[in-house]
Amino acid sequence: xxxxxxxxxxxxxxxxxxxxxxxxxxxxxxxxxxxxxxxxxxxxxxxxxxxxxxxxxxxxxxxxxxxxxxxxxxxxxxxxxxxxxxxxxxxxxxxxxxxxxxxxxxxxxxxxxxxxxxxxxxxxxxxxxxxxxxxxxxxxxxxxxxxxxxxxxxxxxxxxxxxxxxxxxxxxxxxxxxxxxxxxxxxxxxxxxxxxxxxxxxxxxxxxxxxxxxxxxxxxxxxxxxxxxxxxxxxxxxxxxxx
Amino acid sequence: xxxxxxxxxxxxxxxxxxxxxxxxxxxxxxxxxxxxxxxxxxxxxxxxxxxxxxxxxxxxxxxxxxxxxxxxxxxxxxxxxxxxxxxxxxxxxxxxxxxxxxxxxxxxxxxxxxxxxxxxxxxxxxxxxxxxxxxxxxxxxxxxxxxxxxxxxxxxxxxxxxxxxxxxxxxxxxxxxxxxxxxxxxxxxxxxxxxxxxxxxxxxxxxxxxxxxxxxxxxxxxxxxxxxxxxxxxxxxxxxxxxxxxxxxxxxxxxxxxxxxxxxxxxxxxxxxxxxxxxxxxxxxxxxxxxxxxxxxxxxxxxxxxxxxxxxxxxxxxxxxxxxxxxxxxxxxxxxxxxxxxxxxxxxxxxxxxxxxxxxxxxxxxxxxxxxxxxxxxxxxxxxxxxxxxxxxxxxxxxxxxxxxxxxxxxxxxxxxxxxxxxxxxxxxxxxxxxxxxxxxxxxxxxxxxxxxxxxxxxxxxxxxxxxxxxxxxxxxxxxxxxxxxxxxxx
Numbered sequence: 001x002x003x004x005x006x007x008x009x010x011x012x013x014x015x016x017x018x019x020x021x022x023x024x025x026x027x028x029x030x031x032x033x034x035x036x037x038x039x040x041x042x043x044x045x046x047x048x049x050x051x052x053x054x055x056x057x058x059x060x061x062x063x064x065x066x067x068x069x070x071x072x073x074x075x076x077x078x079x080x081x082x083x084x085x086x087x088x089x090x091x092x093x094x095x096x097x098x099x100x101x102x103x104x105x106x107x108x109x110x111x112x113x114x115x116x117x118x119x120x121x122x123x124x125x126x127x128x129x130x131x132x133x134x135x136x137x138x139x140x141x142x143x144x145x146x147x148x149x150x151x152x153x154x155x156x157x158x159x160x161x162x163x164x165x166x167x168x169x170x171x172x173x174x175x176x177x178x179x180x181x182x183x184x185x186x187x188x189x190x191x192x193x194x195x196x197x198x199x200x201x202x203x204x205x206x207x208x209x210x211x212x213x214x215x216x217x218x219x220x221x222x223x224x225x226x227x228x229x230x231x232x233x234x235x236x237x238x239x240x241x242x243x
Numbered sequence: 244x245x246x247x248x249x250x251x252x253x254x255x256x257x258x259x260x261x262x263x264x265x266x267x268x269x270x271x272x273x274x275x276x277x278x279x280x281x282x283x284x285x286x287x288x289x290x291x292x293x294x295x296x297x298x299x300x301x302x303x304x305x306x307x308x309x310x311x312x313x314x315x316x317x318x319x320x321x322x323x324x325x326x327x328x329x330x331x332x333x334x335x336x337x338x339x340x341x342x343x344x345x346x347x348x349x350x351x352x353x354x355x356x357x358x359x360x361x362x363x364x365x366x367x368x369x370x371x372x373x374x375x376x377x378x379x380x381x382x383x384x385x386x387x388x389x390x391x392x393x394x395x396x397x398x399x400x401x402x403x404x405x406x407x408x409x410x411x412x413x414x415x416x417x418x419x420x421x422x423x424x425x426x427x428x429x430x431x432x433x434x435x436x437x438x439x440x441x442x443x444x445x446x447x448x449x450x451x452x453x454x455x456x457x458x459x460x461x462x463x464x465x466x467x468x469x470x471x472x473x474x475x476x477x478x479x480x481x482x483x484x485x486x487x488x489x490x491x492x493x494x495x496x497x498x499x500x501x502x503x504x505x506x507x508x509x510x511x512x513x514x515x516x517x518x519x520x521x522x523x524x525x526x527x528x529x530x531x532x533x534x535x536x537x538x539x540x541x542x543x544x545x546x547x548x549x550x551x552x553x554x555x556x557x558x559x560x561x562x563x564x565x566x567x568x569x570x571x572x573x574x575x576x577x578x579x580x581x582x583x584x585x586x587x588x589x590x591x592x593x594x595x596x597x598x599x600x601x602x603x604x605x606x607x608x609x610x611x612x613x614x615x616x617x618x619x620x621x622x623x624x625x626x627x628x629x630x631x632x633x634x635x636x637x638x639x640x641x642x643x644x645x646x647x648x649x650x651x652x653x654x655x656x657x658x659x660x661x662x663x664x665x666x667x668x669x670x671x672x673x674x675x676x677x678x679x680x681x682x683x684x685x686x687x688x689x690x691x692x693x694x695x696x697x698x699x700x701x702x703x704x705x706x707x708x709x710x711x712x713x714x715x716x717x718x719x720x721x722x723x724x725x726x727x728x729x730x731x732x733x734x
Contacts (some may be wrong), residue, residue, distance in 0.1 A: 049689050052681070077691035089686045092677070102700060103690035110691070158691065221626070235268025 002027050002198050003048075003167060010040075010047050017043045017223065019223035028195040029164070031232060032209055033202045036242045037219035041202045042086065044116030045171040045221070048200075049083035050076050061071035063167065065222070078101075080112035082165030084171040096155070097125060099143045100162055107163055116135040128161040132188045149176035151190060157188040169200045174208035186211030206238035250577045262469045264388055289313060292440055295340050299409055312429040312439035319433045321734035325595040326656055327564055329538065339441045341475075342429035351433040372445065385487070394458075403487075405509055406478050410446035417689040418449055418536070422480050426509040426572070434505040434566075435542035437476045442507070446521025450516070453719055459714050475506040481516035481551075488519040488678040491713060503538050504562075509534040510545030512553050514575065519554045520546060521713055522569075524720055526561035528592050528728075536563025536592070543567060549575030556712040558721045559586040559594060560728040568626065570599035573607035573635075580609040583709040585721075587728050596629035597658075600639040602668070611642040614706050617653035618729055628660040639669045646676040647705050649698065699726040 003025040010018040025031055035041050047054045048061065050073035061068040063089065067078065091099065104124075106114040116124065118182045125139065125187055134153045144152050153173055170189070173184055187214050201212055208229065209217070218225045218232040221242065227233065296306040321332075350359065363556065398405055406413060411419050424638050429439040452457050481487050491508075512518045520543075528538025539562040545553040555569035571580030575635060582598035600609035615623040629640045646655030657674050679701050687697035703710070703722055710718045 031526050051685060073685065074693050077689055083689055085686065086457040087688075089680070089682045091683050091686070091701060093706070093707065094700050095704070099687075099690075099692075099700065102692050102696065104685075106691035106693075107695075163690065 001025070001062075001127055004062045005059070006061075007059035008044075008047075008056065008061060010043055010144045011041060011055045011057050012053060015098045016057075017054075018047070021220075021225055022222065023218065023225060025167070025198045025200065027198055028193075029216065030193065030199045030212065030214045032212075032214035032217045032231075033220055034204070034206075034217060034234065034237060034242075035169035037204065039220045040223045041204075041220055043185075044169055045083060045086075045169045045200070047203050048167075048169055049073060049081060051137075065154050074106070074228055075110075077163075078107050082160050082163055082168045084153070084160060084168065084173050084176060086141045088147075088152040088156055090147075092145050094143050095139075096143050097121075098140040099201065100125065100159060101161070104162055109196045125162060129158060131161050131191055133159060133184050144197060150178065150181035153162075153177055153185055154179070154188070157185055157192075161188065161192055164192075164197075166196065167198050167200070169202065172200050172204065173201070174203055174205060182208065183211060206234045251422050256646045261418045268297070270423070272612065274411075279423050282424045283338045285338050286335045287313075287337070287339055287441070287614045289338050293439060296339065299412075302416060303605075304443070305412060305423075308424065312436050313441075314429045315435040316433070319436055321335075321433050321691055325566060325626075326658075327566065327593050327623070329564060332538070337503065340443070341683065373582065384670070394435060397457065397659040401454050401457060402451040402579045403454060405460055406447055408445040408447050410479070411478070415447070415449065415648065418448065418480060419478065421498070422478055422511050424509075426511060426544050427507050427542050429512060432542060434540040437509050438476060438505045438507045438542070440475035443472045445478075445506070447477070448479040448487065448489060450487045452482045453484040454482075455485065457489040460487065464506075473504045475504070477506070477508040478511075479509070479518060479520070480511045481513060481518050483513045483672045484515045485513075486517045488521070488714060490523070490717060492523040492525065498535070502536075503540070505540045506542070508541070508543040509541075510553055510579075512545060512551035515550040516548070517554075520545070520556070520569075521717065522555075522557040523717060523724065524557065524559045524561050524565070525724060525728075527563075528561050528590065529563040531590050538564045539567065539568035540563065540564075543569035543680045544572065544599075545570070545580075546572045546574055547578035547580060550577045551575060552579040552581070554581040554583070554712065556597065556709065557582045557585070557596075558583070558709070558724070560724055562594075563592060565592075565594040565596055567596050568598055570601070571640075572601045572603065573609065574603050576604040576606055578604050578607045580607070581629075582609075582613070583712045584613045585616070585706045585709045585725070586614070586623055586625075587616045587622045587725060588618070589728055590618075590619040590621065593624075594624045595624040595626055597625045600640060602629075602631045602635040602640070605635060606637040607635055608638070609640045611640070612708050613642075613644045614709055615646045615655050616649070616702060616705070616725075616729070617646065617655050618649035619653060621653045622656070623654065624656040624658065626658045626660075628662070629670055630662040631665050631670065635665050636667050638665065638667075638672065642670075642672045644672075644674045645705065646674075647702065648676065648678040693727070695730065698729060702726070702729060 001024055005021055005023040008018050008021040033041055033044065043054060047056060048105060056069050063081065101121050108115055127138065134154055138151065147155060173185060177185060186208065201208065201214060214231050217229055217231060219227040270297050289310065293306065293310050296309055338671050403426060424439065426437050429436055479489060508695065510518050510520060526537040526539055531713045553571050557569065559565050565586065569582060584596065586594045586596050588594050597613060598611055600611065611627055613625045615625055617623040623646065625644045627642060631638045642659065644657050648655055655676055660674055661670060663670060679698060682695045683701065684694050688694060702725055708722060713721055
């Protein structure tokens with residue numbers, strides 16, 4: 001098992017958001033977490049990535065045999081936990097490819113691999129950028145600065161392609177995307193599916209799941225997973241709503 | 244009918260009389276007997292100025308320069324218009340001469356303070372330079388004297404003069420006499436006037452007509468710039484059509500027992516000459532609680548003649564208090580002035596820095612790029628003046644002042660002054676303030692980059708317009724230096 005969440009309770013700003021959540025994820029699986037607004041979906045994504053401001057106050061999260069909650073955000077990243085942000089932040093003045101090189105080399109260093117030099121890195125990203133149908137010029141712009149909503153989301157999945165995580169969490173990746181951009185992003189994600197990599201897709205709408213077909217669908221409500229099922233559960237929710 | 248003298252005037256007259264008495268009285272210590280003394284007793288008076296000048300064997304005209312400066316200084320008060328909190332300095336508690344100390348040589352790098360060693364390593368300073376900077380005895384492999392000699396002979400071939408200020412007074416008095424005080428008059432301001440009275444030593448550069456100085460005047464300086472004292476004086480004269488790039492300072496941490504440093508730098512760019520003056524300032528900033536640290540009150544100014552260009556580039560990371568405004572007087576037509584600055588304040592550091600661009604000639608142009616970074620409780624003020632004189636037809640200025648805040652206890656302030664007396668002038672000013680957000684840092688961390696590396700990356704990006712103006716090797720060091728000075732600024 002890659003990720004095991006047991007009875008997880010999480011507080012944010014003095015509010016109990018997650019109230020005893022259980023979830024198990026195996027390598028190669030794609031899990032969709034759905035639920036109404038305010039159910040705790042994004043809290044789950046953030047707590048797994050180590051976002052400050054979320055205070056676990058019960059339960060446990062085991063990732064590849066380690067206590068995930070005891071790890072710093074950068075340790076988690078280096079161990080292969082990746083989050084595609086709902087609202088990727090802009091970092092003016094920092095070149096996009098420079099940023100990604102620093103990230104990749106931090107991960108490689110952690111794994112005991114040799115850091116890539118500029119030439120090797122460039123060859124790698126030229127290959128990966130095709131996957132997301134992104135323009136090369138985006139590599140030389142500042143991180144997310146002036147990017148459209150769609151470009152930001154593509155850039156997130158592009159980073160995922162380069163960093164090759166073992167557990168990817170996509171937080172509302174479909175929000176703000178038109179249908180063409182959604183297809184490109186979904187194709188990118190599908191190309192990254194493999195037997196060793198698990199993906200958790202957090203989404204409000206079924207739409208994304210037409211393109212990224214999950215193995216499991218979970219309904220989060222009131223801080224708990226209230227239903228789990230196969231991909232057909234998403235269609236049922238679409239038809240009947242969350243109630 | 245003249246009005247009755249005010250109390251102040253009466254006091255000033257009494258003081259002047261007293262001064263005259265002292266000046267005319269016989270020098271009671273004699274001019275030669277006191278030479279063996281290492282350090283003057285604290286206190287400043289005309290006698291001290293005379294002894295200082297005598298000790299250095301200075302000519303009469305230089306003593307006169309010092310004396311008239313001293314007399315002017317007596318009538319001045321410390322400026323208070325800055326945005327700084329300064330503990331008062333008792334100028335009579337300072338000693339105004341200290342013989343260059345022979346540092347006790349250490350046997351090996353192992354004897355050097357581990358903190359200092361760590362910084363050297365982080366900066367990537369070559370080992371032999373580390374040893375010289377730390378005062379470790381060096382073996383024959385690297386003999387700084389021979390390096391310096393080779394360097395000097397190469398410069399001498401081209402007629403370039405590069406020596407200490409004292410040597411210049413002895414060997415090239417006509418040049419020093421002609422240009423000393425020509426850019427920063429002895430009456431300029433409290434600190435510059437004090438410097439004019441009691442300056443210890445410094446550097447002198449002269450580049451002859453049409454000569455392009457074959458090397459950065461830097462490496463040599465870095466190793467040899469010790470013991471210039473707290474009142475440093477620099478004079479650089481670039482004759483017609485010449486070109487020089489000069490680097491002052493050192494990325495290695497500079498500690499000094501003197502709290503007050505008041506330097507004066509004068510640049511003269513004659514017709515069609517280019518002077519590029521780069522500074523990396525890393526004086527001791529005080530500890531984390533704001534104790535100790537150097538007060539750096541510097542007057543830097545250049546006069547740019549027709550078709551000439553002066554570029555000031557500075558990276559200020561050190562000192563408890565920085566007060567400096569490297570300026571350009573664009574006197575000749577088509578003269579260009581540039582100012583690129585990065586000033587960092589962390590912990591309890593304060594900086595009030597900027598520039599003055601004074602456009603007198605026609606079609607003069609100036610560019611100001613100022614980047615202020617505040618962290619901890621640091622306070623960073625940009626203060627800049629752009630003056631376009633009546634005759635400066637077609638003058639242009641572009642100013643950009645950006646502030647970056649790290650944390651919520653620091654401050655950034657911008658005071659631009661514009662004085663435009665010619666309607667054809669074009670003056671643009673842009674300013675921005677941004678903050679390194681926790682969300683940016685978290686984003687980096689989620690990609691595997693540590694908080695400190697994230698801050699460094701963002702800060703480097705913020706400063707790159709300035710760093711690219713620095714000589715190559717120093718740009719790299721400056722970047723590292725910046726990251727060291729911001730260490731611990733994020734939790």
